Amino acid sequence: MKKILTAIFTASVIAFSSPAVFSTEEVVLTHNGGVPSLRGLVEVSDVNKAEALKKVPREQHLIDRNYVQQPPLIPHSIRGYQVNLNANKCLSCHSFKNAGAMGATKVSVTHFITREGTTLSDVSPRRYFCLQCHVTQADAKPLVDNTFTPVDSLR
Amino acid sequence: MLKLLKRLWVIMKSPSTASFGFILVIGFLGGIIFWGGFNTGMEATNTEAFCSGCHAPIVKEIRETIHYSNRSGVRAICSDCHVPHKWTDKIVRKVQASKELFAFAMGTIDTDEKFKARRAHLANREWQRMKENNSQECRNCHQFEYMDFSEQGKRSVSQHSTALASGDKTCVDCHKGIAHQLPDMKGIEGWQ
Numbered sequence: 567m568k569k570i571l572t573a574i575f576t577a578s579v580i581a582f583s584s585p586a587v588f589s590t591e592e593v594v595l596t597h598n599g600g601v602p603s604l605r606g607l608v609e610v611s612d613v614n615k616a617e618a619l620k621k622v623p624r625e626q627h628l629i630d631r632n633y634v635q636q637p638p639l640i641p642h643s644i645r646g647y648q649v650n651l652n653a654n655k656c657l658s659c660h661s662f663k664n665a666g667a668m669g670a671t672k673v674s675v676t677h678f679i680t681r682e683g684t685t686l687s688d689v690s691p692r693r694y695f696c697l698q699c700h701v702t703q704a705d706a707k708p709l710v711d712n713t714f715t716p717v718d719s720l721r
Numbered sequence: 722m723l724k725l726l727k728r729l730w731v732i733m734k735s736p737s738t739a740s741f742g743f744i745l746v747i748g749f750l751g752g753i754i755f756w757g758g759f760n761t762g763m764e765a766t767n768t769e770a771f772c773s774g775c776h777a778p779i780v781k782e783i784r785e786t787i788h789y790s791n792r793s794g795v796r797a798i799c800s801d802c803h804v805p806h807k808w809t810d811k812i813v814r815k816v817q818a819s820k821e822l823f824a825f826a827m828g829t830i831d832t833d834e835k836f837k838a839r840r841a842h843l844a845n846r847e848w849q850r851m852k853e854n855n856s857q858e859c860r861n862c863h864q865f866e867y868m869d870f871s872e873q874g875k876r877s878v879s880q881h882s883t884a885l886a887s888g889d890k891t892c893v894d895c896h897k898g899i900a901h902q903l904p905d906m907k908g909i910e911g912w913q
Contacts, residue, residue: 624874625874625875625876642874642876645787646785646786646787646898646899648898648902648903650902650903651905652902652903652904652905652906653898653903653905653906653912653913654906654912654913655898657912657913658911658912658913661913663913664911669879688913
């Protein structure tokens with residue numbers, strides 16, 4: 567009995583492990599159509615090792631815009647800043663009312679315009695959620711090289 | 722019943738035959754047990770588990786914040802900010818808190834809706850308390866004298882070296898909602 571069990575066990579180990587051992591290259595070529603992706607030449611079902619989370623610096627220099635009408639990037643940490651129906655922490659420094667005293671950049675008046683084109687006296691609801699467009703920047707290298715260059719006026 | 726009380730009174734009034742030393746020792750030991758028990762009981766009402774008994778949803782809110790999860794693993798629990806540390810102040814606060822037992826019995830905030838409706842009131846009361854005692858509970862850990870402005874961010878320094886240093890503002894004037902979700906902030910100074 568014991569011998570039979572051992573035989574079955576050994577057989578199954580060989581059966582399961584052998585394809586992985588012998589034919590990594592072949593399987594990759596058959597299962598992903600031979601197309602190397604950003605993840606490299608790996609099996610579609612393989613899970614890549616996640617990179618370490620990037621840390622957002624507590625403070626950095628103002629980041630230049632790359633194209634006209636790019637929403638300016640947030641050059642500081644925003645951990646714990648609540649932006650919801652009840653409160654908007656961004657506006658406690660960047661609103662027209664508070665920006666002067668806090669030495670912060672004012673929101674642009676374009677944020678006061680509703681979608682019908684009416685200018686309101688304060689931030690329009692459609693522009694209220696700052697983080698939809700403005701985001702923090704970690705020091706991360708681009709995953710893909712690109713040849714994009716800003717227009718002359720921004721260079 | 723009255724007879725029993727009378728007999729008790731006579732016993733309490735009459736001088737005992739026990740030795741002075743014995744009475745002293747009994748009194749001393751009794752004192753330790755009573756005082757220790759009292760303080761232990763009071764500390765038990767300072768634990769997170771006790772607070773969660775009624776305020777479970779609020780206690781959960783702290784988890785995303787810096788006072789719960791941070792790089793060095795130091796953390797503050799409810800009582801660190803909401804109960805004074807000095808003994809006399811603590812007793813005063815604890816006696817005030819006995820009113821909250823009444824609110825518990827009445828079920829003032831026992832549903833999510835009731836709590837949300839009352840949240841602004843509760844928050845305002847706590848901000849007012851901290852403003853009046855000059856953010857005493859913040860300062861139990863964050864002492865101004867030991868703040869190194871060269872280690873702080875530009876934005877922090879510009880506020881701490883001016884308004885905080887001169888005493889114009891106290892911690893809670895700017896640092897609201899650092900461990901909780903905020904209520905409607907309309908009309909609160911410095912917001913929107």
